[in-house]
Amino acid sequence: MTHTNLTIFHPTVFVLLGIPGLEAYHTWLSVPLCLMYVTAVLGNTVLIFFLSELAITDILLSTTTVPKALAIFWFYSHHIVFDACVTQVFFVHTVFVWDSAILLAMAFDHFVAICAHLTHTTVLTWLTAERIALAIVIRSFCIIFPVIFLLKWLPFCWTNIIPQSYCEHIGVACLACADITVNIWYGFSVPIVTVILDVILISVSYSLILQAVFGLPSQDARHKALSTCGSLFCVPSFFTLLTHRFGHNIPHHVHMLLASLYVVVPPMLNPIVYGVRMKQILEGVAHWLFAVKTRWCAPLWADGVSWSFMRSGI
Numbered sequence: 001m002t003h004t005n006l007t008i009f010h011p012t013v014f015v016l017l018g019i020p021g022l023e024a025y026h027t028w029l030s031v032p033l034c035l036m037y038v039t040a041v042l043g044n045t046v047l048i049f050f051l052s053e054l055a056i057t058d059i060l061l062s063t064t065t066v067p068k069a070l071a072i073f074w075f076y077s078h079h080i081v082f083d084a085c086v087t088q089v090f091f092v093h094t095v096f097v098w099d100s101a102i103l104l105a106m107a108f109d110h111f112v113a114i115c116a117h118l119t120h121t122t123v124l125t126w127l128t129a130e131r132i133a134l135a136i137v138i139r140s141f142c143i144i145f146p147v148i149f150l151l152k153w154l155p156f157c158w159t160n161i162i163p164q165s166y167c168e169h170i171g172v173a174c175l176a177c178a179d180i181t182v183n184i185w186y187g188f189s190v191p192i193v194t195v196i197l198d199v200i201l202i203s204v205s206y207s208l209i210l211q212a213v214f215g216l217p218s219q220d221a222r223h224k225a226l227s228t229c230g231s232l233f234c235v236p237s238f239f240t241l242l243t244h245r246f247g248h249n250i251p252h253h254v255h256m257l258l259a260s261l262y263v264v265v266p267p268m269l270n271p272i273v274y275g276v277r278m279k280q281i282l283e284g285v286a287h288w289l290f291a292v293k294t295r296w297c298a299p300l301w302a303d304g305v306s307w308s309f310m311r312s313g314i
Contacts, residue, residue: 010156012082014085014160015160015162018072019257021251040267053102058267059267061091061095088166103202104205105136107206112124143191162175164260
């Protein structure tokens with residue numbers, strides 16, 4: 001009988017390789033990555049007042065991952081402590097679930113604003129909006145928080161090298177010398193099923209919205225209503241993550257490059273998309289500021305403020 005000698009240990013640090021196979025191009029890749037990161041942070045900082053929750057998730061996603069990637073490319077700082085790695089895992093996956101919930105809330109807001117506009121001011125009051133925002137944060141936290149314990153309980157005995165530029169749940173779990181079936185089932189099925197449910201509800205909402213929009217009498221009214229729906233298509237992270245999960249025939253360095261771009265491209269594009277319509281947003285913000293002033297002066301009037309004013313100027 002042969003015995004395999006395994007030394008069980010809990011690594012204090014992991015080694016991130018960046019993008020294996022493209023080490024010679026790390027410096028060149030760091031330039032566009034850095035520019036996209038700066039655009040994402042500055043752009044979303046400007047928009048954080050207008051689209052607060054969506055902008056916050058974008059800033060969290062890019063700031064949690066990109067600075068470390070730049071440190072790898074520029075300063076060859078490949079080491080990351082275990083707790084920092086787990087923190088990256090938590091924020092990357094939490095933001096993914098958070099984004100889908102925000103899009104669902106926006107779809108519901110648009111549905112009420114267009115399909116039931118007479119009751120919009122009574123259904124989506126400021127108190128309701130605050131409760132929905134809080135529920136989104138709590139739901140995202142509760143879904144991903146168990147992942148921290150699933151990782152901390154794992155023993156590691158072979159290697160501490162992660163072949164990408166940031167820590168991701170299954171990527172870290174695969175380094176363990178223990179059964180990671182629970183990690184695979186929970187880390188994949190629970191968040192993905194949650195997001196798929198959100199996507200289904202979003203699709204139903206926008207199907208009903210489109211049905212109502214094309215029933216409007218004037219072309220101007222249809223155009224104005226459709227512009228409210230634009231935010232649905234601004235965050236392609238769901239499809240990017242599926243590509244990252246199932247694209248087994250894609251070369252590994254391409255896999256890792258797409259994974260690195262996933263955490264910075266959507267946050268960079270959102271300010272550009274909304275910046276094109278900055279005039280409408282500013283008009284909406286002016287209306288919102290007036291409503292806030294009215295709210296403090298006469299609280300009974302404030303419940304009529306619409307979320308849609310803040311996002312689309314409608």
